[in-house]
Amino acid sequence: xxxxxxxxxxxxxxxxxxxVADVRFGIKTGANEFFYxxxVADVRRGFTTGANEFFYxxxxxxxxxKIEKEFLQPIIFTLKEVNGYVxxxxxxxxxxxxxxxxxxxxxxxxxxxYIRWGEENNFHKRPTCNSRKPWYSLGKGWHYAPxxxxxxxxxxxxxxxNDSVFEDKKLYGITPRQKENIQLTGAILNxxxxxxxxxxxxxxxxxxxxxxxxxxxxxxxxxxxDFKKISEKEIExxxxxxxxxxxxxxxxIFKELGARKPSEVSLSKVKxxxxxxxxxxxxxxxxxxxxxxxxxxxAVVDLVSSRIEKAKSVEKNxxxxxxxxxxxxxxxxxxxxxxxxx
Numbered sequence: 001x002x003x004x005x006x007x008x009x010x011x012x013x014x015x016x017x018x019x020v021a022d023v024r025f026g027i028k029t030g031a032n033e034f035f036y037x038x039x040v041a042d043v044r045r046g047f048t049t050g051a052n053e054f055f056y057x058x059x060x061x062x063x064x065x066k067i068e069k070e071f072l073q074p075i076i077f078t079l080k081e082v083n084g085y086v087x088x089x090x091x092x093x094x095x096x097x098x099x100x101x102x103x104x105x106x107x108x109x110x111x112x113x114y115i116r117w118g119e120e121n122n123f124h125k126r127p128t129c130n131s132r133k134p135w136y137s138l139g140k141g142w143h144y145a146p147x148x149x150x151x152x153x154x155x156x157x158x159x160x161x162n163d164s165v166f167e168d169k170k171l172y173g174i175t176p177r178q179k180e181n182i183q184l185t186g187a188i189l190n191x192x193x194x195x196x197x198x199x200x201x202x203x204x205x206x207x208x209x210x211x212x213x214x215x216x217x218x219x220x221x222x223x224x225x226d227f228k229k230i231s232e233k234e235i236e237x238x239x240x241x242x243x244x245x246x247x248x249x250x251x252x253i254f255k256e257l258g259a260r261k262p263s264e265v266s267l268s269k270v271k272x273x274x275x276x277x278x279x280x281x282x283x284x285x286x287x288x289x290x291x292x293x294x295x296x297x298x299a300v301v302d303l304v305s306s307r308i309e310k311a312k313s314v315e316k317n318x319x320x321x322x323x324x325x326x327x328x329x330x331x332x333x334x335x336x337x338x339x340x341x342x
Contacts, residue, residue: 002295003200006193010286013229018220020227021176021185024145025216026167027075027096027138030128034118035138037065037072037095071099071111075166079150079158085190085246086161087148096166100137142166145173146182147189149219153212155304157198158250159189172219181227184235187242188224191281192274195253196296197222199303212307225285238280245273253304260305262298270297 007014017023029035074089075096076082082091099111106112115136118124124135132138148160149172159174161182167173176185188194201222202212230238251271254260258269267275267290282288282296 002292002299003196005292006286006288006296007223009288010225013226013286014223015226016220017174017222017224020178020181020224021174023149023216023220024173024175026151026169026171026173027142028128028169029096029138030126031118031123034121034123034136035097036075036077037067037097038093065114065117066110067097067114068109068111071097073098073166075168076148076160076171077168078170079156079160082158082160083249085158085186085248085250087163087165089163089165092165096138097136098138098142098166100140102134143175145175147174147176147186148172149174149189149214151214151216153198153202153214155252155254155308156250157195157253159186159194161186161246172216174219183239183242184227184230185224187238187245187277188281190242190245190277192257192278192296192300193282193286194222194224196300196303199300199307225281230285234280234284238277241273241277241280245277248273253300257297257301259297259301262302262305265294265297265301267294267297
């Protein structure tokens with residue numbers, strides 16, 4: 001009810017996100033094994049160098065790839081790498097190979113040796129790579145998106161304030177049309193109102209995964225408060241509150257709202273910085289009463305917990321066949337199956 005009530009109540013106050021910001025897919029490399037590198041420390045020799053996580057390289061190979069820093073940029077691969085609402089690039093474990101120069105301009109560079117190794121392993125023949133010229137170039141003019149939005153969501157859903165870091169295809173880059181609206185956009189996208197809208201419109205992945213899949217069209221069509229109808233005073237207070245929220249960790253939505261069941265929800269249990277942000281967005285800007293804001297919290301807890309319970313029921317049903325638990329380990333499994341003559 002609250003979802004449709006907000007649309008009816010605020011139909012003149014809401015606009016799709018795509019009207020005020022550009023939403024894009026993150027980087028699709030076509031060959032993560034080649035493009036994504038991870039720093040590995042060699043304790044015996046006491047130095048750190050770039051090494052490929054997906055291929056188990058020998059020490060000789062690791063020593064060979066001392067790719068120049070100018071061709072390695074930090075990249076966020078998963079939300080698990082970020083605890084809060086602000087991205088710290090020093091804590092990211094992956095680097096992505098960014099090289100737009102032709103081979104003839106790379107003579108004497110270690111990156112050229114690495115590119116040739118990639119060709120020896122046929123990475124250049126993969127469809128996505130083969131469509132690029134040169135195949136190892138991820139695109140010229142690729143800019144940093146100031147906000148990063150998750151393409152999948154579990155219990156946490158931080159929209160991350162970005163500092164010069166590229167994002168993987170499992171994430172979306174959001175760039176407000178007006179630079180001065182970055183903080184404002186970040187504040188709104190991290191509100192519980194936005195979480196409800198996303199939970200209501202995204203789709204749950206099949207099977208036992210308690211994860212919701214957020215299509216890029218869902219993000220583009222996400223209705224947010226119209227910036228033009230927010231007063232300067234409200235914007236100032238919103239940005240100040242958002243900065244406070246950014247100093248905290250982004251926790252499970254159940255911890256943020258202080259409840260795992262709709263019946264446990266109360267305004268006093270909501271994380272203080274989140275509650276302050278929500279009061280401005282839902283109360284002052286959208287005009288919802290405290291009771292109506294409480295309904296938003298109820299809806300979010302209900303939607304997320306229902307998604308998780310549904311996944312658990314699927315997992316439980318898949319784990320039992322004719323009364324026999326097929327989740328075993330090693331000898332115990334063989335022993336049990338022998339007893340059952342299976």
